[in-house]
Amino acid sequence: MTGVVRHTGLYEWEGVRRLDYKSEAGTHFKQVTRQVLSEGSPDLFAELRYFEVAPGGHSTLERHDHVHLVLIGRGGGHCLVGDVVSAVNPLDAVIVPPLTWHQFRATGTEPLGFFCVVARERDRPQLPGARDIEALSADPAVKAFIRV
Numbered sequence: 115m116t117g118v119v120r121h122t123g124l125y126e127w128e129g130v131r132r133l134d135y136k137s138e139a140g141t142h143f144k145q146v147t148r149q150v151l152s153e154g155s156p157d158l159f160a161e162l163r164y165f166e167v168a169p170g171g172h173s174t175l176e177r178h179d180h181v182h183l184v185l186i187g188r189g190g191g192h193c194l195v196g197d198v199v200s201a202v203n204p205l206d207a208v209i210v211p212p213l214t215w216h217q218f219r220a221t222g223t224e225p226l227g228f229f230c231v232v233a234r235e236r237d238r239p240q241l242p243g244a245r246d247i248e249a250l251s252a253d254p255a256v257k258a259f260i261r262v
Contacts, residue, residue, distance in 0.1 A: 119152075125187075125225075126149070127149065130150065130151055133148050134147065134148075142174045143173055145167060145172075146165060146167050146168070148165050151229075158234060160231050162229060164227065164229050165229075165230060166227045167219065167227075169222060170220065171226075172219040173219075174217065176215070177240050178212065178236065178238075179236075180237060181232075182209070182230055182232055183209055184230050185207050186226070188224070189204070189222055189224040189227055190203045190220075190221070191220045192219050192221050194215065194216055194218075195208060195214060196211075196214050199255050199259045202228075219261070242262065
């Protein structure tokens with residue numbers, strides 16, 4: 115896809131499919147969809163994706179070798195980056211460094227929508243093990259926030 119990717123309303127774009135958040139089933143995420151706005155543009159070094167987390171939903175608690183750049187586009191919620199839980203609102207930018215645990219939750223009454231820019235060639239997500247969960251849970255605020 116090249117040129118303008120037109121927004122059609124309701125946080126959807128012409129020619130862009132709304133997909134399940136991840137292709138594999140699991141309980142480590144809840145009520146999340148994704149749309150790849152740069153799909154079919156192989157010369158781009160990055161992908162622009164739009165994720166939407168339904169109220170009460172959450173993304174996967176994970177980390178990667180690559181950095182994430184996230185721009186909140188809709189609603190409100192909270193995110194975990196490392197060992198810090200923060201409220202997020204439209205137009206807040208979230209930078210997730212490499213190998214940093216992160217998770218997004220829609221804690222309000224409307225969906226939490228966010229745009230994510232990542233390198234086209236990137237590593238697969240790493241899920242936390244028992245030791246990681248134990249370490250994260252040492253902080254009561256983080257323990258109360260995370261969903262696995």
